[in-house]
Amino acid sequence: MSDDLGFLGIRELGRLYRSGKVSPVEVVEALLGRIERHEPKLNAWITVLREEALTEARRIERDFQSGWDLGPLHGIPVGLKDNIDTAGIRTTCASRILAENVPSRDATVVKKLREAGAIILGKNNLLEFAYGIVHPDYGQSNNPWDPGRTAGGSSSGGTASVAAGQVYAAIGTDTGGSIRIPASYCSIVGMKPTYGLVSRRGVFPLSWSLDHVGPLARTVEDAAVVLSVIAGRDPAEPTTIDGVDLHPEGLDDVSLQGLRVGVMQHTGDDLRPGVRKRFEEAVELFTKEGAAVSDVTIPTLPYCDQLLMPLIAPEATSIHEPWLRTRPEDYAPMTRTQLELGAMLPAVDFVRAQRVRRRLIAEFQEVFKEVDVLLNPTVAWVAPKEDPAVAGDEGVVEARRTSPHNITGVPAVTVPCGFAEDDLPAGLQIAGPWRADRLVLQVARAYERLGVWKVQVPRGVREQTQPA
Amino acid sequence: MIDRVGPEQVQVLAAAAGLPVSGQRAQELAGTAQALLDDCRRLEEVNVSACEAPVVFPP
Numbered sequence: 001m002s003d004d005l006g007f008l009g010i011r012e013l014g015r016l017y018r019s020g021k022v023s024p025v026e027v028v029e030a031l032l033g034r035i036e037r038h039e040p041k042l043n044a045w046i047t048v049l050r051e052e053a054l055t056e057a058r059r060i061e062r063d064f065q066s067g068w069d070l071g072p073l074h075g076i077p078v079g080l081k082d083n084i085d086t087a088g089i090r091t092t093c094a095s096r097i098l099a100e101n102v103p104s105r106d107a108t109v110v111k112k113l114r115e116a117g118a119i120i121l122g123k124n125n126l127l128e129f130a131y132g133i134v135h136p137d138y139g140q141s142n143n144p145w146d147p148g149r150t151a152g153g154s155s156s157g158g159t160a161s162v163a164a165g166q167v168y169a170a171i172g173t174d175t176g177g178s179i180r181i182p183a184s185y186c187s188i189v190g191m192k193p194t195y196g197l198v199s200r201r202g203v204f205p206l207s208w209s210l211d212h213v214g215p216l217a218r219t220v221e222d223a224a225v226v227l228s229v230i231a232g233r234d235p236a237e238p239t240t241i242d243g244v245d246l247h248p249e250g251l252d253d254v255s256l257q258g259l260r261v262g263v264m265q266h267t268g269d270d271l272r273p274g275v276r277k278r279f280e281e282a283v284e285l286f287t288k289e290g291a292a293v294s295d296v297t298i299p300t301l302p303y304c305d306q307l308l309m310p311l312i313a314p315e316a317t318s319i320h321e322p323w324l325r326t327r328p329e330d331y332a333p334m335t336r337t338q339l340e341l342g343a344m345l346p347a348v349d350f351v352r353a354q355r356v357r358r359r360l361i362a363e364f365q366e367v368f369k370e371v372d373v374l375l376n377p378t379v380a381w382v383a384p385k386e387d388p389a390v391a392g393d394e395g396v397v398e399a400r401r402t403s404p405h406n407i408t409g410v411p412a413v414t415v416p417c418g419f420a421e422d423d424l425p426a427g428l429q430i431a432g433p434w435r436a437d438r439l440v441l442q443v444a445r446a447y448e449r450l451g452v453w454k455v456q457v458p459r460g461v462r463e464q465t466q467p468a
Numbered sequence: 469m470i471d472r473v474g475p476e477q478v479q480v481l482a483a484a485a486g487l488p489v490s491g492q493r494a495q496e497l498a499g500t501a502q503a504l505l506d507d508c509r510r511l512e513e514v515n516v517s518a519c520e521a522p523v524v525f526p527p
Contacts, residue, residue, distance in 0.1 A: 195526040306507035343485035344501040349508035354522030409526025
């Protein structure tokens, strides 16, 4: 098979399966070979399920031969962030604390992927417990565009593996930007759906009220296909919602003509010139295509910098309290610091933060009466050498444009918008009202169709991606 | 309301939560804890009304 097969779209690969031109076994073998060639350079995986994936591929090959068809994800190799439970398979959260943890059952999202016929290729690296810091036992996942830099966190390994053509999609989690930030750094699509749209049952929590599960993929269509499979109400998870139209067909039906687009106005001069340029070009394209573009000021938005940690920290500390008491030295030093901080926050300050959050949600509700979608650059800069701590100044700036969507729970997607500083990728973020996930994806697809970005082999792994 | 935290306050708060925090560790944590509390004081600038109840989960 051509190595380029690893960079096909999900539907395109499905067509090749169904026409008998390519077999799932062939694809899985090729991707496993690619992972071997890319590792340890990218350090994108904690567990690769070589034998399990090949066994599954052989079974699915027989499915196709007998006409059994489970839909668009049937036979599609995917990765899972290693904070997502997999029955009988180690799930470490990239921590020493859970280094030997083997869950007894699959998370709901895994169950849905398996029922749809997806092939789980393995468990991807992440920042420890998705809390912004690399644990030295696991190391940093590196960026396929420049392996001397981070892939971004916390869904680092899944993002790197999708960008490098090792899998067709990965499942990540996002509490302040952990799907969208790495997706922006690695030039792929990352979607944080509406709060509760994807079940978090069996996903190790960081902050119950901010955590989201969502897809990482190379195209908007691929992200939409995965989201349509993993979304939906879960009786075992009380915060889940249903009734959201996510049908991936008709993604191209939305025109930018007449679309009301708000450009989020952020304070501060953090935006790097190259990222600003790419963003301004994107906004110009929306205008050129007939969108009604206007600036949008959200009064409480500047306080999001101060809001995220008081919301995350107490919830995270509550989750980790037993280990923090008995095994504090097993955490990476900064993870431990961030967790200990949660114990320093008075309850009244936590409640105040949740009340400010109420205000922010009300302001977003007002904004979405005036505009259909909101735009901003996903991150102010390109991939740094290392991931900043969530509680530090750089961590605050890194999540400045993504965390408001976690705090409010609205859907937001990042799409590649070209190269910025050091010839590294930048992302455009598109957000919409609660439950308007499909609209957000349609607008992202409309932007993608304008051709600013084409899927390509990242330069940092080009040598290792050529056929042997 | 807590406005200022030094190592002593950090140790008291950690002890109240049952966390093993040594004197040296408290010294290291004090600056970061103060920054977090400063953030909380800044949030007081947002004049939320009594009717604006805390969010448990987003809508």
